[in-house]
Amino acid sequence: AGVSTNYPVSGIAYLGIGNVTLGSDGRVWGSWTGWDMVSAVDTSGTVTSYGPYSNYSIFGIAGGPGGYVYADYAEYPFGLIQIDPSTGTGTTLTPSGAVVESIISDGTDLWGADNGSTSGIWQLPSAGGAGTNFPVSPAESLSCLCDDGLGNIWAGMGYHTGSYTIAIYQVPKSGATPTQYVAGAGFLAPTIFGIVTDPSGNIWFTESAN
Secondary structure, X not given: OOOOOOOOOOOOOOOOEEEEEEOOOOOEEEEEOOOOOEEEEOOOOOEEEEOOOOOOOEEEEEEOHHHOEEEEEXXXXXXEEEEOOOOOOEEEEOOOOOOEXXXXXXXXXXXXXXXXXOOOEEEEOOOOOOOEEEOOOOOOOEEEEXXXXXXXXXXXXXXXXXXXXXXXXXXXXXXXOOEEEEEEEEEEOOEEEEEEEOOOOOEEEEEEOO
């Protein structure tokens, strides 16, 4: 207990791994920070890297519908890369209108946190095509998501400069009005980096602020 093991990724140099997800193949998949490649590690510690895919920087990554691993590149034009975990082959999908920085899957659709001008979260069809925006109020750049299993997506606010309020948002998949929950005010340059729900329905999140 309490022992960690490092599995180095060859060729990644100073880039590092940004986000991770569990794939349908039982491996843990990670996105390369600032590059268009991903790596997967199995329980024996064997690391395999795949890509490059799109010539854009991959940010979010999620195991999703059909057993695929999905990665998003948070640049214009936004797109999803649908990766076959058995081969590492990627197919680029471009949901129109969406600009997201992180993605999750509820088993049917993908959901993305909007870090662009539209604000809110996006419901992203796993086959590509037009996404559906669920705006939040007040308008907010969002950074991370979780699914509570009760029909809601929860989102954390993205980076801000200056003094700002720390807030999270409950966004019903039904399209009902989202609810903002303020965790504190007057923080300097706050950002919520991660958000999860526990078995009792509580929402936990990490934040960075001065």
